Amino acid sequence: MKLAGIQQSTMIDYPGKIACVVFTQWCNFRCHFCHNPECVLPEKMMLFQNDLIPESVFFNFLENRRGLLDGVSICWWEPTLHRDLYDFAKKIKEMWFLVKLDTNWRDWKIVKRMIQDGILDYVAVDLKHSLPLYEQAIWVVQPAEFFISYQKLLQVLLEGNINYEYRTTVAKWLHTLEDIESMAHYIRWVKNYYLQNYIGWNTLDPNFGWKPFSDEELWEFQKTASIYVHNCEIRK
Ligand code: SF4
Structure with a gap:
């Protein structure tokens, strides 16, 4: 795994748990x-x-956190791109830590396998936009299989017993109330859907300006999405 960084402890990333990221x-x-x-x-x-963190350093860190952390969140930027994700997560699990995976849903098969093999305890899935406008958000064209993968992963999570969440970073230039409704409708019946406001700094697109939605606008989004999903919250 190419490990770019470790956040030593957080109570926000893994709901209800103390985790490192x-x-x-x-x-x-x-x-x-x-x-x-x-x-x-x-x-x-x-x-x-030259700044990548060797796996041995990460596992030594984890060894020293036994009893202090409940779990590990494997996230950003897209963990399923790494062929050794399965073995990496399995090693964490074998150390008796809970494992959370964040994914943008590009590979439903590896996620399903990890769930079936009892390696994952929590899955967080990004939903960037309504499907017809998806590429406006991610800025790259995706093959049809990509969207099939999303549907399959949604099915796996809806039909399984694992804890999971969907989440969307909402940005003024990208999303309208209609988009929020379309996204919530697409993932209807999911347990938890979190909306997080875009915060602008060091953006990949240097021309992507900063103007967050107001609290009132976010509440409107939350109210609309709540019609379709079991629980929708604004994540600060
Ligand atoms: S914000 Fe988008 S581009 Fe950046 S890591 Fe997440 S999925 Fe990838």
């Missing part, structure tokens, strides 16, 4: 509002190759 490098999207272009764009990634 391990960030992987490399992503198949190019979201305008991405805050970490250095872990997404190959030309910027090259500059950080």
Whole structure:
């Protein structure tokens, strides 16, 4: 795994748990509002190759956190791009930590396998836009299989017993109330759907300006999405 960083402890990332976060490098999207272009764009990634964290350092860190952490969140920028994700997560699980995976749903098969094999305890899935407008958010054209993968992963999570969440970063230039409704309708019946306001700094698209939605606008989104999903919250 190409490990770009470790957040040693958080009570926010893994709902109800104290977890560390391990960030992987490399992503198949190019979201305008991405805050970490250095872990997404190959030309910027090259500059950080010497700063990558060896797995041994991460596992030593984890060994020293036994009893202090409940779990590990494997996230950003797209962990399923790494062929050794399964073995990496399995090793964490074998150390008796809970494992949460954040994904942008590019590979439903590996996620399903990890769930079936009892490696994952929680899955967080990004939903960037309503499907017809998806590429406006991620800034790259995706093949049809990509959207099939999303549908399959949704089915796996809806029909399974694992804890999961869907979440959308909402941005003024990208999303309208109709888009929120369309997204919530698409993932209708999911347990938890979180909306988080776009915060603008160090964006991958340097021209993507900063103007967050107001609290009133966010509440309107929440009210609308709540018609379709079991629980919708604004995540600060
Ligand atoms: S914000 Fe988009 S481009 Fe950045 S890591 Fe997440 S999915 Fe990839």
